[in-house]
Amino acid sequence: MMYGSWCIRRIASSLRRGGQSTNVAFKQLKSLPIQHSRHSVTVATNINTGTRKVVGWWLAGCCGMTVGAVVIGGVTRLTESGLSMVDWHLIKGMKPPHTEEEWMEEFGKYQQYPEFKILNHDMTLKEFKFIWHMEYGHRMWGRMIGVAYFLPMFYFMGRGWLNKGMKIRTGLLGGLLVFQGLLGWYMVKSGLEDNFKSSDIPRVSQYRLASHLGSAFLLYTGLLWSSLSILLPQKPIPTTKAIGSLRRLVYSTKGLVFITALSGAFVAGLDAGLTYNTYPKMADRWLPSDLLGFKPKWLNFFENPTTVQFDHRLLGHATLALVTYTWYKVRKTPGLHPRILLASNLMLGMGWLQVILGISTLLTFVPTHLAATHQSGSLTLLSFTVWLAHELKRIPK
Numbered sequence: 001m002m003y004g005s006w007c008i009r010r011i012a013s014s015l016r017r018g019g020q021s022t023n024v025a026f027k028q029l030k031s032l033p034i035q036h037s038r039h040s041v042t043v044a045t046n047i048n049t050g051t052r053k054v055v056g057w058w059l060a061g062c063c064g065m066t067v068g069a070v071v072i073g074g075v076t077r078l079t080e081s082g083l084s085m086v087d088w089h090l091i092k093g094m095k096p097p098h099t100e101e102e103w104m105e106e107f108g109k110y111q112q113y114p115e116f117k118i119l120n121h122d123m124t125l126k127e128f129k130f131i132w133h134m135e136y137g138h139r140m141w142g143r144m145i146g147v148a149y150f151l152p153m154f155y156f157m158g159r160g161w162l163n164k165g166m167k168i169r170t171g172l173l174g175g176l177l178v179f180q181g182l183l184g185w186y187m188v189k190s191g192l193e194d195n196f197k198s199s200d201i202p203r204v205s206q207y208r209l210a211s212h213l214g215s216a217f218l219l220y221t222g223l224l225w226s227s228l229s230i231l232l233p234q235k236p237i238p239t240t241k242a243i244g245s246l247r248r249l250v251y252s253t254k255g256l257v258f259i260t261a262l263s264g265a266f267v268a269g270l271d272a273g274l275t276y277n278t279y280p281k282m283a284d285r286w287l288p289s290d291l292l293g294f295k296p297k298w299l300n301f302f303e304n305p306t307t308v309q310f311d312h313r314l315l316g317h318a319t320l321a322l323v324t325y326t327w328y329k330v331r332k333t334p335g336l337h338p339r340i341l342l343a344s345n346l347m348l349g350m351g352w353l354q355v356i357l358g359i360s361t362l363l364t365f366v367p368t369h370l371a372a373t374h375q376s377g378s379l380t381l382l383s384f385t386v387w388l389a390h391e392l393k394r395i396p397k
């Protein structure tokens with residue numbers, strides 16, 4: 001393995017000096033083994049390939065379950081079901097109401113809160129049961145991720161399958177998972193507070209919604225990166241200056257996708273997708289008249305639906321421009337293997353689709369199916385940029 005890393009450096013430095021043609025150097029790189037060094041694979045070195053795959057698939061499975069949680073959470077929000085369960089108990093909360101009395105009791109609790117009093121005062125028990133089941137499904141899915149994550153983690157640790165680095169990494173991701181659940185309840189609580197006026201629409205704080213979505217995306221990224229490290233180890237790449245700047249470009253693209261997704265959560269949290277449903281202009285103007293209507297000015301970026309939607313449009317277009325430019329640079333960089341080209345092609349396709357989905361969501365007044373697809377699209381786009389970044393990550397010396 002040491003020989004492999006040495007070879008890559010030799011070939012790369014020769015590429016830099018122009019000592020041999022790119023094609024010859026690339027052929028040499030292709031013939032090198034995949035990077036299974038102690039640096040790139042973070043499970044214990046004394047376990048066999050099958051066991052390593054079990055750990056990799058466990059992480060990939062939890063990653064898939066996180067996607068499920070984001071989708072169910074999005075649909076729960078879009079069907080306005082998120083405030084139907086007004087308390088939270090880890091164990092007791094798993095038992096749904098069975099008898100009609102139990103349902104009436106649960107419905108009675110909901111009736112004490114602003115969403116019922118202001119918005120849903122004519123809601124029937126049947127309608128309540130629907131929104132309750134949506135929120136229950138989201139919470140139960142979260143608990144299932146907890147079980148699917150922690151039980152195997154302790155088992156693998158007990159069996160000595162995880163090395164020190166992986167123990168720290170899985171411990172941190174586990175902490176993020178618990179934090180995610182607590183943040184979810186903290187978010188719901190903001191929609192149950194009794195400080196809404198009768199003209200308000202009771203909803204959760206957009207700050208807490210963005211934090212909840214952002215931390216889900218972080219957890220997802222961590223799980224995806226870790227599972228890729230085990231299941232799809234990096235292939236050799238030259239260590240040229242061009243690759244170095246491409247790597248920085250891809251990392252910036254990944255960062256911008258993340259920031260745009262966070263700004264989308266602010267749009268969702270303020271229902272800002274229901275103002276200015278025109279494109280490309282906002283009510284016949286490039287700069288809407290109430291763009292900076294709130295005082296102090298900085299508040300507009302977080303609380304003024306017009307500014308929040310405007311920013312999300314700008315960020316969405318900037319993301320698309322950067323995704324396209326990154327794709328172009330990947331194509332122009334010599335010495336990259338086909339998997340990198342595939343990841344970058346998928347990233348480009350998804351970038352365009354995501355913007356088309358965003359515009360369609362806006363023009364059609366945010367129907368649930370389109371808004372939920374747009375939300376999942378952001379996760380898919382993030383996945384392709386994470387994959388690309390993973391393929392290009394620096395190979396430790």
Ligand code: HEM
Nearest residue numbers: 260261264265267268273316319355358359362371375378
């Ligand atoms: C790469 C670009 C984009 C990304 C990554 C992205 C991501 C997101 C995310 C994560 C949300 C939050 C969804 C939720 O929590 O339910 C969102 C919401 C939204 N986005 Fe985008 N978006 C992008 C581009 C655009 C564009 C260009 C437009 C329109 C011009 C747009 C319009 C919307 C609208 C209207 C919502 C609110 C939907 C709702 O209320 O559920 N997006 N976006």
